Amino acid sequence: xxxxxxxxxxxxxxxxxxxxxxxxxxxxxxxxxxxxxxxxxxxxxxxxxxxxxxxxxxxxxxxxxxxxxxxxxxxxxxxxxxxxxxxxxxxxxxxxxxxxxxxxxxxxxxxxxxxxxxxxxxxxxxxxxxxxxxxx
Numbered sequence: 001x002x003x004x005x006x007x008x009x010x011x012x013x014x015x016x017x018x019x020x021x022x023x024x025x026x027x028x029x030x031x032x033x034x035x036x037x038x039x040x041x042x043x044x045x046x047x048x049x050x051x052x053x054x055x056x057x058x059x060x061x062x063x064x065x066x067x068x069x070x071x072x073x074x075x076x077x078x079x080x081x082x083x084x085x086x087x088x089x090x091x092x093x094x095x096x097x098x099x100x101x102x103x104x105x106x107x108x109x110x111x112x113x114x115x116x117x118x119x120x121x122x123x124x125x126x127x128x129x130x131x132x133x134x135x136x
Contacts, residue, residue: 008063008067025046043097054090061076089122
């Protein structure tokens with residue numbers, strides 16, 4: 001049982017670090033994009049990957065929590081809240097691109113970039129802080 005728990009914990013850590021790499025990739029992709037239409041096409045490919053990694057991380061976290069017989073700790077509650085916040089930020093980011101960004105407006109992509117950099121910065125900060133907390 002201990003080997004299963006250790007393997008699951010390692011998968012959880014790898015999922016978190018891969019998720020951090022995807023957030024960094026999203027920041028780089030957004031910084032290098034100059035056309036909203038091309039960026040939107042790329043985002044349609046990357047968004048399911050991001051949401052899948054969030055789901056994998058949540059699932060492995062739930063399995064690890066169940067392996068510990070559902071002992072809620074402060075760290076577990078913070079991770080649950082952070083997971084919900086991640087999903088909300090990703091959905092808001094996509095909705096802003098889909099509904100609020102008008103291709104015909106001159107500064108539409110610049111405004112979208114400003115909002116999205118903030119969302120991605122929050123996501124990256126949350127991942128780094130939570131990872132540092134768990135590794136210490």
